[in-house]
Amino acid sequence: MSNYVLECYNLNLLFKNHHAVKDFNLQVEKGKTYGLIGPNGAGKTTVLNLLTRVYKQNLGDIFINGKNTRKWDSTQINRHGIARTFQNIRLFKEMTVLENTMVGFHNNQKYSLFDSIFRTPKYFSEEKKIKNKSLELLSIFGMENKADCLSKNLSYGAQRMVEILRALATDPSILLLDEPAAGMNSSETMNLFEVINKIKNKFEISFIIIEHNMNFIMKICDYIYVLNRGETIAKGKPEEIQKNKEVETAYLGGQYAENK
Amino acid sequence: MKKQNIYSFLISILSLIFGSFIINSGVVSNSYKTVILQIGIYLIASLSLNFTLGYLGEFTLGHAGFLAAGAYTYALLLKNGVNFLIAIIISAVVSCLIGCITGVLSSRLRGDYLAIASLGISEIIRIIIVNIEIFGGPKGLKSIPKYSNFLLIYSFVVLSFTVFKLIINSKHGRTIIAIREDEIAVKSLGISTRKYKILAFCVSAFFAGISGALWAGNQGILTPGEFGFMKSVEILVMVILGGIGSMTGSVISTSLLVAFPVIFQIFIPNMNKYRMVIYALILILVMIFRPSGIMGKKEFRFNKLKNPGGSENE
Ligand SMILES: Nc1ncnc2c1ncn2[C@@H]1O[C@H](COP(=O)(O)OP(=O)(O)OP(=O)(O)O)[C@@H](O)[C@H]1O
Numbered sequence: 001m002s003n004y005v006l007e008c009y010n011l012n013l014l015f016k017n018h019h020a021v022k023d024f025n026l027q028v029e030k031g032k033t034y035g036l037i038g039p040n041g042a043g044k045t046t047v048l049n050l051l052t053r054v055y056k057q058n059l060g061d062i063f064i065n066g067k068n069t070r071k072w073d074s075t076q077i078n079r080h081g082i083a084r085t086f087q088n089i090r091l092f093k094e095m096t097v098l099e100n101t102m103v104g105f106h107n108n109q110k111y112s113l114f115d116s117i118f119r120t121p122k123y124f125s126e127e128k129k130i131k132n133k134s135l136e137l138l139s140i141f142g143m144e145n146k147a148d149c150l151s152k153n154l155s156y157g158a159q160r161m162v163e164i165l166r167a168l169a170t171d172p173s174i175l176l177l178d179e180p181a182a183g184m185n186s187s188e189t190m191n192l193f194e195v196i197n198k199i200k201n202k203f204e205i206s207f208i209i210i211e212h213n214m215n216f217i218m219k220i221c222d223y224i225y226v227l228n229r230g231e232t233i234a235k236g237k238p239e240e241i242q243k244n245k246e247v248e249t250a251y252l253g254g255q256y257a258e259n260k
Numbered sequence: 261m262k263k264q265n266i267y268s269f270l271i272s273i274l275s276l277i278f279g280s281f282i283i284n285s286g287v288v289s290n291s292y293k294t295v296i297l298q299i300g301i302y303l304i305a306s307l308s309l310n311f312t313l314g315y316l317g318e319f320t321l322g323h324a325g326f327l328a329a330g331a332y333t334y335a336l337l338l339k340n341g342v343n344f345l346i347a348i349i350i351s352a353v354v355s356c357l358i359g360c361i362t363g364v365l366s367s368r369l370r371g372d373y374l375a376i377a378s379l380g381i382s383e384i385i386r387i388i389i390v391n392i393e394i395f396g397g398p399k400g401l402k403s404i405p406k407y408s409n410f411l412l413i414y415s416f417v418v419l420s421f422t423v424f425k426l427i428i429n430s431k432h433g434r435t436i437i438a439i440r441e442d443e444i445a446v447k448s449l450g451i452s453t454r455k456y457k458i459l460a461f462c463v464s465a466f467f468a469g470i471s472g473a474l475w476a477g478n479q480g481i482l483t484p485g486e487f488g489f490m491k492s493v494e495i496l497v498m499v500i501l502g503g504i505g506s507m508t509g510s511v512i513s514t515s516l517l518v519a520f521p522v523i524f525q526i527f528i529p530n531m532n533k534y535r536m537v538i539y540a541l542i543l544i545l546v547m548i549f550r551p552s553g554i555m556g557k558k559e560f561r562f563n564k565l566k567n568p569g570g571s572e573n574e
Pocket residue numbers: 015018020038039040041042043044045046047087
């Protein structure tokens with residue numbers, strides 16, 4: 001039995017003849033935070049999609065708590081403890097913030113269609129339970145006053161936050177965030193930084209974070225993986241990555257220098 | 261139960277009794293009586309279609325198939341001496357099973373493909389009816405006992421409206437709406453979208469089956485031609501005009517569209533012939549000028565009339 005919560009070995013994915021991910025390897029320890037960086041089109045989002053079985057790898061294996069995920073779909077991935085957010089936010093737009101969060105709790109809400117239609121006591125107690133849990137979660141992140149807002153009416157930063165909370169509601173052991181700070185202003189980014197730290201302290205969750213904001217990613221991660229054209233060109237502690245010459249030419253020295 | 265719910269319950273019961281009294285007292289002329297009964301039957305059909313189209317967000321073209329399954333099951337059962345209430349329930353269950361198949365397909369097929377597949381299912385049902393002797397073949401079934409009176413039809417209208425509302429305001433409804441909003445996100449939260457799609461189609465078909473059964477019990481005769489593609493389109497127009505995802509919208513548009521040809525009959529004879537042409541025109545006009553339908557996704561509420569701009573939440 002390995003002591004990694006998530007392992008992947010030699011992941012490869014081809015889109016037609018475009019090799020989007022080449023021999024990707026990653027072992028995630030409990031409670032640690034991993035960063036995935038690299039220029040646009042490097043294959044970062046594709047890696048998350050492989051981990052959550054949105055795409056199926058052509059080659060390689062992924063293990064969650066030692067179990068091979070080959071036969072699973074994205075629903076089962078979540079049930080085994082991996083939750084995620086999306087680069088292009090995927091909230092339930094016509095639903096309120098509270099409802100969005102409640103859907104995250106649905107899997108541990110046990111009542112049947114019969115209870116719904118006949119409004120049994122179980123319906124009321126279970127609904128109350130997850131409503132309170134959702135409000136509690138919202139209040140930890142200072143969003144309880146937004147509970148009844150339609151999520152489409154929130155600011156971009158707030159929407160990203162709700163998406164994180166909704167993922168967190170499924171009680172994951174690993175949280176995958178795809179560019180959580182994208183489109184956020186500097187105070188929102190600061191807030192996000194604090195939120196992630198809060199989650200780390202409170203829930204002992206491992207993170208895999210994709211981010212273009214270098215300051216942010218270097219501060220928050222224990223390890224960083226650098227991708228370029230599907231290949232892992234470097235991995236290590238943030239300070240090692242910052243010194244790495246190859247990374248600098250491929251990425252840091254290029255279009256993102258201004259973020260440094 | 262909330263106070264408001266008790267009120268709505270009492271009001272529904274009272275209107276059922278009162279309406280039934282008025283209809284039976286002979287004040288209402290026979291042609292209007294027919295319209296009122298038809299409205300009720302169509303209401304159940306359009307509310308049930310709205311559940312999968314407006315709330316689950318799956319576009320299908322075979323709703324008439326569910327009605328046909330319900331209508332023919334009911335007719336056969338009644339001809340064999342089964343009690344009409346039991347027959348209605350069994351018709352609903354048969355239709356529900358076919359809904360289940362559509363649900364399975366909807367979890368495998370995307371968008372347009374589902375629309376075509378559902379059309380296929382309804383056509384298969386029609387072909388089975390035409391070709392199997394016990395269903396009366398192309399000539400159809402005659403002299404079905406007519407049990408569908410005002411009280412029966414509108415009790416089922418109230419029942420279906422209530423059940424859909426109860427489901428929508430529960431975990432099941434939340435999940436179904438969430439699937440409409442973003443299916444990939446729902447899956448990423450560990451929820452089996454397949455299960456909820458099947459559930460939504462089963463419930464929808466269950467009530468469509470009831471609508472079909474009431475139809476059979478209202479007409480007294482059935483011909484397979486009635487449940488073709490045009491019937492599905494007719495119901496679809498009702499949902500789209502009222503607002504996809506608004507139950508009260510469906511109620512308003514269904515009442516208008518069913519009553520409309522009869523009322524205009526006074527001015528233009530043979531109006532019924534042009535009914536589908538007018539429906540098609542209405543559909544085009546709605547698509548151009550108000551794509552979200554009369555109500556959009558909103559629900560009609562009396563307290564909103566009194567203080568417009570009042571809060572959305574109760
Ligand atoms: N569904 C798909 N079909 C075909 N090609 C795809 C698909 N998804 C991604 N790609 C390609 O795979 C490559 C990697 O895409 P990916 O989205 O993983 O990049 P990324 O590292 O997340 O970039 P960004 O920083 O812009 O988000 C890109 O060249 C992209 O065009």
